[in-house]
Structures are given as C-alpha cells and as structure tokens.
Amino acid sequence: MQLQNGRPENTDGRLDKEIRVYDFLDKLxxxxxxxxxxxxxxxxxxEAIDRVLGDDTAICKNLFLCNRQETDFYLLLMPGDKPFKTKNLSAQIGSARLSFAKPEYMEKYLDITPGSVSVLGLMNDHEKKVQLLIDEDVLKDPYFGCHPCINTSSLKFSTKDFTDKIIPALDHPPITVKFPLPEEQA
Structure with a gap:
C-alpha cells in the first residue's frame, strides 16, 4: 500500500460512484x-490503512442509522476509539429508538453498500433524507480520512477543506454531537 496524490491515472475497473467522488473533489x-x-x-x-494515511489523520466510524419508523436517517461520524451507545446520541438529537438502517436505505440514499459507508456518499442524497452528525472530536486532527464510496480505496484531505469546502458542497449542514471517551463513562 502506498499513498498516491489525487485520482488514479487509470480508472479501468473502478465503479462510477468512486469516479464521481474524484470528480467532486477535483471540482472543489x-x-x-x-x-x-x-x-x-x-x-x-x-489499522494497516490508518498507518499508511498517518497519525495526523482522523479515521472515524461511519454509522448509518435510522429511527424505529425508518423515516429519519442519520450518518454519524465519530472517532473509532469511542464506543457508540444509542442513548448518548438519542438525547442529543431528540430521536429515540435509533438503530442501524437497513442496507437498502444506504444504497437508495447514499449509493453505498455496507463496509463502504462514507460522508462523501451524501453527494448522492439529492432528496436530503440523511442528516449528517459529527462528533466534535472528529474535526480535531489536521487531516480527515474516508472511503471514496468504495472500501478498496481510502482518501486523506485536510480537515479545513472538509469543513470549508466539502461539507458546504454536500449541502448537508451537520449537527455536532459529543460522545464520551471510555474513561469518561466509568
């Protein structure tokens, strides 16, 4: 594994949704x-991929959630070292009975399959059905890492570009949430 700059020179065999991510980032x-x-x-x-991306890059859990009625959908970005507990999130966003959303909703709204969940999938949510939730600690590292809507590549870009260019272009204003670290839950 080796870190490359920008999009792949040869896109043969790559999915359209991955190429759309590179087009999106290049346009911005x-x-x-x-x-x-x-x-x-x-x-x-x-962890092996994280080592290639570097210690200065926030690699986070990307969780696709919904309410019990499957009418409200959420994409949660949170640090990998924090445990996810629905009660911590439910109270912050005023939505009880959260659970993982079914794969068909992930594909329908984000054009992503399980294992490839990425904030960049929000560029496919033209109906604005998914609310972006970001744990405040995700934005503390200088760089941000995510998949380009496929789990056979990983990207690294500045957190500043993420907050100043990418999030506005996704047109999904985030709600900032906070999950306690494991030692804070004792």
Whole structure:
C-alpha cells in the first residue's frame, strides 16, 4: 500500500460512484491523497490503512442509522476509539429508538453498500433524507480520512477543506454531537 496524490491515472475497473467522488473533489479544488487496498472488512485491515494515511489523520466510524419508523436517517461520524451507545446520541438529537438502517436505505440514499459507508456518499442524497452528525472530536486532527464510496480505496484531505469546502458542497449542514471517551463513562 502506498499513498498516491489525487485520482488514479487509470480508472479501468473502478465503479462510477468512486469516479464521481474524484470528480467532486477535483471540482472543489480539494487536494487529496489516496491509498488503494484490499477491501477493508476488519479492524486489523483498517489499522494497516490508518498507518499508511498517518497519525495526523482522523479515521472515524461511519454509522448509518435510522429511527424505529425508518423515516429519519442519520450518518454519524465519530472517532473509532469511542464506543457508540444509542442513548448518548438519542438525547442529543431528540430521536429515540435509533438503530442501524437497513442496507437498502444506504444504497437508495447514499449509493453505498455496507463496509463502504462514507460522508462523501451524501453527494448522492439529492432528496436530503440523511442528516449528517459529527462528533466534535472528529474535526480535531489536521487531516480527515474516508472511503471514496468504495472500501478498496481510502482518501486523506485536510480537515479545513472538509469543513470549508466539502461539507458546504454536500449541502448537508451537520449537527455536532459529543460522545464520551471510555474513561469518561466509568
């Protein structure tokens, strides 16, 4: 695995949704680095990718959630070292009975399949059905990492570009939330 600058030179065999991400970032003038890898399905695989991206990059959990009625959908970005507890989130956003949304909703609204969840999938949510939620600690590192809507590549770009260019262009204003660290829950 090696960090490359920008989009792949050869896009043969890459999915349209991945190419749309590169087009989106290039149109915004966002400088990014990319690492191609095997499908990242385990935490061990993710840790190896994280090492290539560097210690200065926030790699976060991306959770696609919904309410019990499956009428409200949320994409939660949170640090990987924080445990996810629905009660912590429900109280902050005023939505009880949260659970993981079904894969078909993920595909319908974000054009993403399980294992490839990414904030960049919000560029496919033209109906604005998904509310973006970001744990405040995600934005503390100088760089932000995510998939380009497919889990065989990972991207790295500045957190400043994420907050100043990408989030406004996604047109999904985030709600900032806070999850306690494990030691704060004792």
């Amino acid at each position: 003038g966002v400088e990014y680095q990319r690492v191609d890898h095997e499908a990242a399905m385990t935490m061990e695989a993710c």
